[in-house]
């Protein structure tokens with residue numbers, strides 16, 4: 343049994359460069375562009391630090407940028423000349439230190455935006471694209487948020503990385519901490535997929551499995567944040583972490599030649615990614631990087647077994663009532679989503695919807711996506727595609743729309759979910775005769 347007791351690893355104040363090698367001479371030069379933190383609820387300012395709650399009203403803190411300096415610097419050409427990773431959007435991400443050694447890059451981002459004509463035809467849709475975030479270093483979009491949170495942690499002198507996770511975040515934190523030479527503690531529900539537990543422990547992280555739901559894990563980690571000096575990427579580093587999700591939106595726009603889609607369909611767990619992709623498009627428009635002033639529609643995807651945001655949408659309210667999750671889509675199993683209300687506001691403002699699908703439709707959708715487009719997604723991708731199937735059937739997603747579906751995680755991590763549905767077509771003796779009899 344792994345425990346946190348007796349740990350000697352605490353935070354703050356270490357000279358950054360001591361633990362790191364020499365700076366990469368090819369790293370892009372990124373000037374500091376953050377002026378502080380700001381409360382989303384009351385607007386109160388807070389100093390830059392590993393903190394996520396407003397001291398005035400307990401609202402969520404967000405990064406406050408030096409907007410004028412960024413506007414003066416950023417351009418399509420400057421972005422296009424950048425590295426083939428999410429750091430090409432460095433001007434639009436929270437840079438707390440000019441030292442390139444604060445930026446740990448495992449090759450996250452620059453994932454394909456693939457046309458999906460065969461799936462579109464099956465669903466009766468026109469132009470459908472898949473944002474293939476299965477292709478990140480640890481197989482999920484979480485590498486984006488961890489890259490940014492880790493960079494902030496290094497700049498803030500934090501020495502130990504940690505997280506509360508539904509699985510993918512744990513793996514990503516473990517891998518990034520390993521590459522940075524930092525110790526990591528990842529806290530997960532004990533009923534997680536083997537691939538996600540082993541995939542985290544393999545990097546040398548301490549994996550603490552909690553007998554409880556993700557929401558229990560999150561509550562425990564919030565308490566730990568107060569007593570340990572660690573950087574919990576999705577708790578006290580959340581203002582920085584959340585910004586990393588924006589890079590999905592930046593990439594989609596650049597990959598569509600600086601145009602926006604008409605409709606985005608994406609998964610909702612805490613809602614952070616969903617909200618930030620919407621914010622990314624708005625930011626590109628404000629900066630003049632995208633000319634079209636129209637806002638894409640945003641539709642969210644949940645599993646029926648954990649559908650607090652979809653349920654609020656059905657009831658026509660912004661009030662999200664927490665649920666106890668029970669679904670094979672464990673990466674989305676957050677019963678008390680931090681950004682649920684914000685996600686509903688994005689949906690309402692853009693004419694979107696939030697749907698939910700039962701587990702058997704999730705498995706069928708994983709198969710459909712794999713069979714039509716050669717893309718094997720984890721259960722979260724199944725949730726997105728299964729909801730897209732329903733949206734298409736209901737006419738909520740139109741034939742005339744340019745649609746982007748966000749496929750956020752890799753199917754090899756959730757094999758358990760599909761092994762009962764697919765297997766060998768036949769098991770035979772090694773002879774021509776047996777093959778002919780079995781296959782016909």
Ligand SMILES: *Cc1c(COP(=O)(O)O)cnc(C)c1O
Nearest residue numbers: 510611612613614615722750751
């Ligand atoms: C975490 C996760 C999500 C949802 O992220 P939120 O920002 O919490 O809504 C979606 N897909 C996968 C594969 C994830 O791991």
Ligand SMILES: [Zn+2]
Nearest residue numbers: 381384396399
């Ligand atoms: Zn506040």
